[in-house]
Structure formats: structure tokens, C-alpha cells
Amino acid sequence: MKTPNRKLHAEPFLLLGLLWGCSGADIKYAPAPQLLPSHIQKIAIRPFANKTQQFGLEDKLTLRAVDEFLRDGRYPVVPESKADGVVIGEIARYILTPIQYDANLVATVYKLQILLNLKFLDLSTQTYLWEEENLEGILNYLAPTLPGGKTEEAAREEIWDILARDIVKRTVEGFGSVTGASRRRVNPQQLPPQKKE
16 A cells, blocks of 8 residues: 655744744844824923922923923923923932941942933814823932942932933834833823913
């Protein structure tokens, strides 16, 4: 009795192997950017609220954010009465932690962490286009008594620069452009309170 000649067709398996081998490292997830609507041409920055025990943080961050928007130049910064959209934020947490000590238990390295909650209000529709909670600015630095060390105030100034760049990037380049501990939402179903002028 003659057994049928079963040839294994290798071509489909080779093709499958080649496709599988080529697919991994070069494929990246790149969602479409969610940019501001075209009717938003001018932006205002409402003075930041400060929910921490540290006095005066909100003024410095607000000024730094305005400076960064002016430096970026894509959207003019105007008073809220003339704006199409408003960046609204609050400093939610301010955490200063010693993370390294010397032999005498004197702190030598500190970690400063500042968390913001941000929203963007479309004034024409009176809706928030996006919210970002817990946008984080973080910096480890040496105590001022050590060579190359800095004061808490100097560390804060560096964090203001980091956060101001992130606020502009988040607003101009769209949802998902900032990473970290933040929880992001687009188009939450809530309306802001009407501003009285």
C-alpha cells in the first residue's frame, strides 16, 4: 500500500515568521494629538490657587507659567475677559522630605515634590476641555551646607521651570503629552461656576 506523499509547504510558515520577526521593536503606539479647537486663539491664565501651608507659591508659579507661554509664542496670553480659553490650576500638595543623612543623622539630600491640579476651560462653551490631576514637579537636591547644595527656595525655582514647561506642553501639544503621576481626563461632564465680573 502506497502512502500519500505529504509535503509540508514551508512558504506560509516562512512568511509568517518573517512578519512576526519584523513586527516588534519598530511598532510604536502613537495616538493622534488632541489639540485645542481652532476657535481658541487667545489664552488666559487664571492666578493659581494654593491649597498648601506654604505662603506665596501661587504667585511665583503663575508668573512662571505666563513667561513660558510668552516664550513659546503659539498662543498670546491675554486677560480672561478677552480670552477664548483659560488655564485654571491649583497647587495641591507641597512635600519636602529628607531622603539621605550623614553619620550624625543630619539631612544631606532632600526631595521636593509639588503636585498641581490643572483644567482648561473653553469660554465659548463654558466646558472644561481637559483636566489633569497630580501633575508632578519633583527634584532631589543636596543640602545647602554641602558643596553644590542649594536652598529650598532655589529648588522651588527649578521646579517652577519644570512645571511651567509641562503646563505649556500640556495645553499646546495636547492630551497625553505629560507623563507621570497624573490622572488625565478629556471632556468631563461638569460645568464651571459662572465667573462674576
